[in-house]
Amino acid sequence: MEINYDNIKVIGFDADDTLWVNETYFREAEDEIGRLLSKYETPNKIDQELFKKEISNLPLYGYGIKAFTLSMVEVALELSNYTVSNKTIEAILNIGKNMLNKPVELLDGVEEVLENLSKKYRLILATKGDLLDQERKLEKSGLTHYFHHIEVLSDKQEDNYSQMLNRLEVKPSEFLMIGNSLKSDVLPLVNLKAQAMHVPFHTTWAHEQVTEKETNGKDYKTINTLTELLKLIN
Incomplete structure (x- = not known):
């Protein structure tokens, strides 16, 4: 019709x-955190856990890069059993900052x-x-x-x-x-x-x-x- x-x-x-362009930068960030946390889990598992964390956080954080960054930090803490280094947390925060500074x-x-x-x-x-x-x-x-x-x-x-x-x-x-x-x-x-x-x-x-x-x-x-x-x- x-x-x-x-x-x-x-x-x-x-x-x-x-x-x-927007979503492309999120896919790149997911690849980065997959490499950062590779000692704790496989990239596929990290991706799955990050998605679940994002969805569960939507009522609190809403949408956007800042919410995504907070979810990445939480996933890093949980998958590492809270042993992830300060350096890795800083690297995750920098992923978020780099996304915010994209052209x-x-x-x-x-x-x-x-x-x-x-x-x-x-x-x-x-x-x-x-x-x-x-x-x-x-x-x-x-x-x-x-x-x-x-x-x-x-x-x-x-x-x-x-x-x-x-x-x-x-x-x-x-x-x-x-x-x-x-x-x-x-x-x-x-x-x-x-x-x-x-x-x-x-x-x-x-x-x-x-x-x-x-x-x-x-x-x-x-x-x-x-x-x-x-x-x-x-």
């Missing part, structure tokens, strides 16, 4: 792995798309994670001036989006969300009767993955690159 975008007045964009690498076509769409639509940035880090990345990106509104959400569930749309006085039928995560950027909006487009990134955090059953019967469009958006709605 063809999806109609004629009623769209406001377009929301996810940030991480939609506008710029902002825009994905292909991002500025072209935002420049074109901002002439016709009200654009907003709707992301989740650590406020300070997201503000830093946005400033480094040079994209701030394209957005009418910027929102850093604690999570991206239906209630979060519903409250955001109410604050912006935007009807769901007038809103289109663009993002790389089906779980966070697409399905919640479809459930709210808004529109959503999926732009896959080459790597996805396991927590953001969904099953075929969850997407079955949901009306959304998948595009391979952000620039395809211009042919569909501009």
Whole structure:
């Protein structure tokens, strides 16, 4: 079924792995901590324990690099039976700091798309994670001036989006969300009767993955690159 975008007045964009590279740095960090803790466990076991720790810490720490770093420290302590050296803890903290200092690498076509769409639509940035880090990345990106509104959400569930749309006085039928995560950027909006487009990134955090059953019967469009958006709605 063809999806109609004629009623769209406001377009929301996810940030991480939609506008710029993010998840790649987490995969690199996981490789690093795997090497650091190799005397205690296999890389696969370390990766599994880190993921479990991240998920259990979400209600306390939320999303982002700082939360990830704290989880890495906890895993190092537990897997080493609390014998891990101060030097190794320092190395883990430095992994987190290096992630925070990464350059902002825009994905292909991002500025072209935002420049074109901002002439016709009200654009907003709707992301989740650590406020300070997201503000830093946005400033480094040079994209701030394209957005009418910027929102850093604690999570991206239906209630979060519903409250955001109410604050912006935007009807769901007038809103289109663009993002790389089906779980966070697409399905919640479809459930709210808004529109959503999926732009896959080459790597996805396991927590953001969904099953075929969850997407079955949901009306959304998948595009391979952000620039395809211009042919569909501009």
